[in-house]
Amino acid sequence: MTTALITGAAGYIGSHITVAVLDAGYNVVAVDNCVNAISGDGTIPPAIQRIQEITGKAVIFYKIDVVDKDRVREIFSKHKPDCVIHVAALKKMGESVDIPLEYHCNNIGSLLTLLEVMKEFNVTKIIYSSSSLVYGNIEYIPIDERHPVGKSCTNPYAKTKYFCEEILKDTCVANKDLTAVALRYFSPVGAHESGQIGEDPVGPPSQLVAFICQVAIGRRPQLNVFGNDFNTADGT
Numbered sequence: 001m002t003t004a005l006i007t008g009a010a011g012y013i014g015s016h017i018t019v020a021v022l023d024a025g026y027n028v029v030a031v032d033n034c035v036n037a038i039s040g041d042g043t044i045p046p047a048i049q050r051i052q053e054i055t056g057k058a059v060i061f062y063k064i065d066v067v068d069k070d071r072v073r074e075i076f077s078k079h080k081p082d083c084v085i086h087v088a089a090l091k092k093m094g095e096s097v098d099i100p101l102e103y104h105c106n107n108i109g110s111l112l113t114l115l116e117v118m119k120e121f122n123v124t125k126i127i128y129s130s131s132s133l134v135y136g137n138i139e140y141i142p143i144d145e146r147h148p149v150g151k152s153c154t155n156p157y158a159k160t161k162y163f164c165e166e167i168l169k170d171t172c173v174a175n176k177d178l179t180a181v182a183l184r185y186f187s188p189v190g191a192h193e194s195g196q197i198g199e200d201p202v203g204p205p206s207q208l209v210a211f212i213c214q215v216a217i218g219r220r221p222q223l224n225v226f227g228n229d230f231n232t233a234d235g236t
């Protein structure tokens with residue numbers, strides 16, 4: 001049976017992808033360092049536990065940093081994945097301006113590690129979680145795949161997504177066997193229909209809907225609405 005290695009599997013998008021991949025009949029080896037996912041009691045993050053409950057299938061989970069080549073190599077050696085779905089990344093735009101090196105090391109470093117280990121183990125399929133931010137300032141809508149990318153990425157996080165796409169392109173040119181897909185997510189919203197998994201970041205959410213949800217369930221007291229000179233009824 002085909003085995004997919006899914007990075008960032010305890011996070012928001014990764015947990016939903018893991019459910020879909022399991023439902024499609026593949027084996028999953030899930031990894032996450034829980035930098036932005038609740039890690040639980042240290043054995044298995046609650047999101048992974050819930051994925052198992054939703055799908056009725058077992059998930060092999062490792063709490064590792066995907067930048068750590070030795071650990072990634074151990075997992076490839078033990079589980080022989082057929083493909084990689086690379087979802088793990090740091091993703092807060094504002095934070096990336098304050099700590100750009102962490103963002104570049106984590107987001108670019110993790111992709112480089114995976115591509116190097118994939119090459120060692122002759123794994124030739126990768127799906128990469130990119131972002132609509134690679135489009136920078138939008139020149140026309142609807143945006144299509146011919147829209148320029150990388151010209152006006154305004155923060156380090158966006159740049160890491162653009163650079164990673166370029167790394168994938170260069171690697172595919174050099175290795176004709178490699179197949180890479182970059183999914184340019186916009187801002188996904190919503191949760192699994194079971195209500196068991198959804199967006200549950202560590203610390204204050206960076207996205208409006210996640211923030212609203214935390215206010216709705218009483219985890220945060222209020223939502224501040226900003227602005228006073230926009231062209232709206234009350235200027236907010």
Ligand SMILES: NC(=O)c1ccc[n+]([C@@H]2O[C@H](COP(=O)([O-])OP(=O)(O)OC[C@H]3O[C@@H](n4cnc5c(N)ncnc54)[C@H](O)[C@@H]3O)[C@@H](O)[C@H]2O)c1
Nearest residue numbers: 008011012013032033034035036037065066088089131185
């Ligand atoms: N949510 C969005 O609106 C959005 C939009 C565009 C792109 N993306 C991209 O989609 C991906 C997933 O986003 P998300 O919203 O699910 O974020 P998330 O923070 O919920 O999930 C990312 C997961 O990766 C883990 N992680 C980060 N660095 C790691 C590392 N070095 N090793 C192991 N695990 C690591 C985190 O602990 C987290 O669980 C990211 O690559 C992000 O850049 C998200």
